[in-house]
Structure formats: structure tokens, C-alpha cells
Amino acid sequence: MNEWWRDAVCYQIYPRSYGDSNSDGIGDLRGITAHLSHLAWLGVECIWLSPTFPSPNLDWGYDVADYYDVHPELGTLNDLDALVAEAHGRDIRVVLDLVPNHTSAAHPWFEDARSSLTAEHRDWYVWADPKPNGSAPNNWTSSFMGPAWTFDERTGQYFLHNFLPSQPELNWWNPDVRAEFDRILRFWFDRGIDGFRIDVAHMVIKDRELRDNPPATPSDFLLDQFRGQVPLYNSNRPEVHDVYRNWRSIADSYEPSRMLVGETFVNDLEQLVAYYGKNDELSLAFNIPFLTAPYALNTLRKMVERTEELLPADCCPVWTGSNHDMSRFPTRWAAGDPARARCALVMLLTLRGTVFFYYGDELAMPDTDVPLDRLVDPVSIEYQPVLNRDAARTPMPWNGADGAGFTEPGVEPWLPFGNVSACNVADQRDDPNSPLHLTRGLVALRRELSDLREGAYATYTAVGEVWAWTRGDGVLIAINGSDTEATIADVRGAIRICTNRARDNEPVAGELRLAPNEAAVVELELDH
Numbered sequence: 057m058n059e060w061w062r063d064a065v066c067y068q069i070y071p072r073s074y075g076d077s078n079s080d081g082i083g084d085l086r087g088i089t090a091h092l093s094h095l096a097w098l099g100v101e102c103i104w105l106s107p108t109f110p111s112p113n114l115d116w117g118y119d120v121a122d123y124y125d126v127h128p129e130l131g132t133l134n135d136l137d138a139l140v141a142e143a144h145g146r147d148i149r150v151v152l153d154l155v156p157n158h159t160s161a162a163h164p165w166f167e168d169a170r171s172s173l174t175a176e177h178r179d180w181y182v183w184a185d186p187k188p189n190g191s192a193p194n195n196w197t198s199s200f201m202g203p204a205w206t207f208d209e210r211t212g213q214y215f216l217h218n219f220l221p222s223q224p225e226l227n228w229w230n231p232d233v234r235a236e237f238d239r240i241l242r243f244w245f246d247r248g249i250d251g252f253r254i255d256v257a258h259m260v261i262k263d264r265e266l267r268d269n270p271p272a273t274p275s276d277f278l279l280d281q282f283r284g285q286v287p288l289y290n291s292n293r294p295e296v297h298d299v300y301r302n303w304r305s306i307a308d309s310y311e312p313s314r315m316l317v318g319e320t321f322v323n324d325l326e327q328l329v330a331y332y333g334k335n336d337e338l339s340l341a342f343n344i345p346f347l348t349a350p351y352a353l354n355t356l357r358k359m360v361e362r363t364e365e366l367l368p369a370d371c372c373p374v375w376t377g378s379n380h381d382m383s384r385f386p387t388r389w390a391a392g393d394p395a396r397a398r399c400a401l402v403m404l405l406t407l408r409g410t411v412f413f414y415y416g417d418e419l420a421m422p423d424t425d426v427p428l429d430r431l432v433d434p435v436s437i438e439y440q441p442v443l444n445r446d447a448a449r450t451p452m453p454w455n456g457a458d459g460a461g462f463t464e465p466g467v468e469p470w471l472p473f474g475n476v477s478a479c480n481v482a483d484q485r486d487d488p489n490s491p492l493h494l495t496r497g498l499v500a501l502r503r504e505l506s507d508l509r510e511g512a513y514a515t516y517t518a519v520g521e522v523w524a525w526t527r528g529d530g531v532l533i534a535i536n537g538s539d540t541e542a543t544i545a546d547v548r549g550a551i552r553i554c555t556n557r558a559r560d561n562e563p564v565a566g567e568l569r570l571a572p573n574e575a576a577v578v579e580l581e582l583d584h
């Protein structure tokens with residue numbers, strides 16, 4: 057079977073922010089097609105498009121109103137077909153974002169469901185009677201805070217929503233819901249889509265008895281403490297694995313096999329690896345504990361080691377630094393320090409596994425300072441300044457001119473541009489020392505040195521914030537995250553890429569010295 061996603065370089069695109077082909081300030085599918093040459097130049101093997109489906113956009117596409125079409129603001133089914141054909145012509149696969157946990161309240165299924173207790177789609181959603189005193193059926197809180205239940209006046213029952221009240225939860229105990237999603241998968245796979253990122257993959261099944269969640273204690277994860285409860289019964293239920301075993305068999309019935317990558321937002325790595333099953337469930341699972349960890353090499357190293365230890369045979373880890381829900385890594389991990397951001401780029405591209413870049417990561421693009429009156433994400437509006445998802449969703453800076461190459465000069469983009477003169481594709485392409493060229497060089501090196509793709513991970517040195525590891529017999533990667541010079545002993549070969557590009561190709565004869573916040577990829581002498 058062709059498991060093409062293994063060790064692949066994937067790239068997440070936020071469609072509203074990549075390229076605006078019709079000058080309305082909103083990115084669209086044709087805008088993405090127009091920029092495929094950038095992705096091919098970079099060496100990207102697969103793109104994941106954040107939701108492209110019709111949606112009232114109350115959660116920017118994560119509230120789907122039709123699973124079989126394209127949002128008119130983004131284009132048409134024909135535009136998507138054209139994007140896929142063009143991408144395939146450049147050996148780039150295309151993955152869509154599937155939201156099986158909930159629909160939009162505007163989805164015809166929900167409109168029908170809430171019309172009466174006996175409606176055809178009533179049992180497609182999770183409904184429950186009020187308690188005798190009229191309160192919600194249980195104590196579950198939404199991931200976006202507040203109660204996870206909303207009372208429906210017309211039919212006298214509560215419906216469940218783990219996110220916004222406009223995102224009612226589907227009832228995955230209902231075989232008709234399962235059959236419908238089988239159809240949705242096949243519809244897109246038949247159309248040539250190469251896989252799906254699965255939104256909140258860990259949540260689709262809820263406890264059948266709707267039992268109360270236990271209160272959080274001071275030893276529980278911070279987010280659970282914040283919400284006041286551990287999501288024991290509305291998340292990560294054992295029965296969820298049946299759903300993915302079925303989906304994997306559908307994905308594997310295609311040639312090449314289709315990829316399923318889960319947004320598995322679980323707190324620990326033991327729970328995470330369970331989503332791979334015996335390599336018969338999700339093809340890949342996002343490593344959220346790694347993504348949300350602070351940039352302390354010692355902490356990240358332990359997570360990498362533990363992930364490697366726990367992963368079932370033949371499964372491939374996933375490494376990510378940014379996505380549309382959180383601060384970008386050059387801001388969050390590197391605190392704006394360009395040297396640290398460069399080290400993070402080396403780390404992401406040289407660990408064993410599949411890497412997912414978020415658009416702009418290749419430029420070490422920081423968060424954008426979005427003024428409060430320009431926020432459009434309801435969750436950010438509610439929780440600013442604690443949470444600001446819009447800061448990581450602003451338009452791609454293609455150049456430093458008015459419109460940033462994203463849209464026509466003079467057009468107001470849906471979210472404001474960042475400091476495009478400080479960070480843009482055109483300038484970085486002209487600068488061989490830029491993060492963009494570092495990223496491209498690392499991607500190319502992954503192709504050139506088979507150990508960087510397939511070689512096993514082994515920790516070589518771990519002293520404080522100095523971390524070195526080998527990949528197979530042929531490559532050593534070292535990062536000095538400390539404030540003083542570091543020396544890695546017993547290394548012979550040549551630096552192939554260093555974050556300080558002046559050191560590329562420097563021979564290493566016994567000792568590898570690294571300046572503070574410097575990282576290097578060394579091709580080892582074979583007889584060593």
C-alpha cells in the first residue's frame with residue numbers, strides 16, 4: 057500500500073488568507089491555485105485546506121451547512137477540481153478539513169431535527185430532556201466555555217454543543233449518521249481528494265448515558281481546571297475508535313490510499329497514540345501535547361522520546377509548530393527571536409515523521425497584531441486578550457507592496473495585514489539567508505538524505521537546553537537552545553545546513569560547536 061503521507065512535508069492553508077483572485081479581500085480557491093508554484097518551489101508534498109464547505113461562518117467554516125459543496129466566497133466545485141488537478145500535476149496532494157462532530161445550526165439536517173420530536177433527522181443530533189427543575193441534562197461545559205447545552209423552546213428538549221450553540225453535535229450512536237459520513241468520504245475520495253484532516257477527532261462519540269463530568273482538581277491539566285471539569289464523558293470515549301477503523305478501511309480501499317489525520321486534542325501521549333490503533337485507525341494524529349508545550353528543548357525532547365517509544369509499529373509521528381487555533385511558533389515558541397525561530401524550523405523538519413507547516417511558517421511569520429475592532433472570530437472576541445485566534449489567520453504576505461500580493465492595492469482584506477515590509481515571500485526569496493531559504497534547504501535535504509526521511513530517531517546528547525539526535529547512521533541534528541556556546545563531542549562529518557548559513561558545508565572533525573540558539577544538520581562520516 058502506498059502510504060504517501062509517511063514523512064511527508066504537509067502545509068496547512070487557511071483559504072480565506074492565501075490569495076484573493078477576485079479582489080473582494082477574501083482569499084479563495086483560485087487564489088490558492090495561483091500560488092501553487094510557491095509550494096512546488098518549496099517542496100511541499102501535500103496541502104490541507106481549512107474548511108471549504110458552505111457555512112454561515114459563525115466559526116469560520118467549522119460550522120458546515122453542506123458537506124457536498126464549496127463555500128461560494130471561496131469558489132465552486134469546479135474551482136476545487138481545477139485546484140486538485142493543478143496540484144496533482146505538481147505532485148502535491150490535497151486534503152480537506154472534515155467536521156464530523158457537529159454541523160452548523162443552519163444545516164438542513166438540524167433545521168429539520170429541531171422542527172419536531174418526530175422529525176426525520178431528530179435523532180441525528182444529541183437531545184435530552186431537562187432535569188425536573190428545568191436545568192440542563194448534565195454538567196458538561198463547552199470547549200468554548202459556558203454550558204454545553206442549549207434549550208430548544210419549540211420541542212422542549214436541550215441539544216448538545218461542545219463548541220458554539222450554533223454548532224449542534226451530531227449523534228454518532230445513530231447508524232444513519234455513520235452511513236452518511238461514509239458517503240461523504242467516498243464522494244470526495246472519488247473526486248480525487250487525497251484525504252481529510254478530521255476536526256476534533258477525539259470528540260465525536262459522547263457517553264451514551266450522558267454522565268456528569270468529574271470536577272477538575274489542582275493536579276488536572278490547566279485547561280480542564282479553567283473549565284472546572286475533566287471532559288471524561290464528552291471526549292475521548294473508547295467507542296470512537298470503531299469510527300476510525302471503519303474510515304481507515306474506506307481510505308485504504310483507494311489507490312493510492314487516502315490519508316486521515318486527526319485533530320486529536322488529548323492531554324497525554326498515551327491517549328494520542330491510541331488513535332493510530334494498530335495502524336488501522338487514523339493514518340496520522342496531531343501531537344497536541346508537543347504543539348502546545350513551551351519552547352524548552354528539554355521538555356520537547358522528552359515528548360519526542362516518549363512519542364517514539366509509544367507509537368505502534370509502522371506508525372508515523374506528526375510534528376507541528378503552528379495552526380489556525382493558536383499563536384504562531386515564531387511568536388509563541390521563539391518570542392520574536394529570529395535565531396530561536398530558525399532552530400524551531402530545523403527541529404520540525406528533521407524529527408522523524410510527517411511535518412505540517414502552517415502557511416507563513418516558512419517565513420518565520422509572527423502573529424499579527426489585530427486591533428480589537430478588527431477581530432472576527434467570535435471566540436477571540438469573547439476571550440481576548442487571553443485568546444486571539446485571528447492573530448494567526450491574517451493574509452499571506454507575498455510581497456511588501458500595497459495589497460501584499462494577496463489582493464489588489466487599495467482593497468481592505470477580511471483580516472488586517474501584518475508588517476508585510478518586514479516579512480514577505482518576495483524579499484525572502486531574494487535573500488539566501490532568509491528563513492524561507494532555510495526551510496527550502498531543509499525540505500530538499502530531507503529528499504536527498506534517506507536517513508532524514510526514514511532513519512530511526514535516537515537521542516545523542518541531552519544536557520540542559522542542548523539537544524542532539526541522530527537519524528539512522530548518517531545524520532546528526534543538534535540544537536543549542538542555551539545562552540552560551542555548546543560543544544557536542546565525537547561528531548565527524550560535515551555540516552550540511554546550519555541556521556547560520558555561513559557555516560553550511562563546514563567540516564566537523566570530532567567536535568561540533570554551536571553558538572547560542574544555533575542549530576545544525578550534520579551528515580556523518582559513514583565509517584564513524
Ligand code: NOJ
Binds near residue numbers: 115119255256380381
Ligand atoms: C477545532 C478547530 O480547529 C477550531 O478552529 C474550531 O473552532 C473547533 N474545532 C470547532 O470546530
